[in-house]
Amino acid sequence: MKKQLTINYEWLGDWKELPESEHILVEKAREAVQDAYAPYSHFKVGAAVLLEDGTIIKGNNQENIAYPSGLCAERVALFYANATYPQTSVKTIVVLADGDLIAPDECVSPCGSCRQVIAESEARQKADIRIILVSQDGKTWIFNSIKDILVFPFGVK
Template identity: 45%
Template structure:
């Protein structure tokens, strides 16, 4: 018997349809993307998170010749955030990824490992994190929780 899974997400048609804080997160994710260390894949990813205290933290992907020792932008950002702001909730996470020389792109969602890591922080703070993933040219998808992108999730309730 087959069943269907419905994924809830919103399509934000352009950068102009973002709120001021969302535009700031988009801009910071796009800027930090240029600082990614990705000499092997040449795929640059930037991430910006908004904390409940108003702080914005950014990070980019970091590769390593000893693959898979590198780390995605989303995890560099949330791990640093948790280490430095352990009791402050993450409200929004914005990610932009594309090949180094791309002028346009499609929205790239967090990978599976990043989805699982984000899920852990949602469980820790007992509330969802709005996830935005965008193209370079401003096409944006938004979910209210990583659970929308990880419908069969594994969390501490299984342990």
């Protein structure tokens, strides 16, 4: 038996086309990029997480000379959110990057580990997380759930 998977996403030519209420998240993710610790890759990633109560949490990549001991921006933000506000659901995460590992018009996409953490966060809170990926030149991809970019997550139904 063959089956087919379909993903759904929205593409915007510029993040400023997002609802104005989400502009602050993009700005906070940009702020987070500036504080990233990336002395080895020189590729800085920032994330901003919006909680259901309106709290915004920033995270950025933290590299370590003892690779792979560093951590991605998405996990820094989500782990902090889940540790500090365990009863508060995550509504949205914005991720963007600064560096030459990807073209300026391409969005940085969460790595497999980050996708799995987002999947478990969705399962934990029993609600989807809106994922907004913004390229260096402003192009934007929007996913309504991690299910659209991670199929068959480990241990999560």
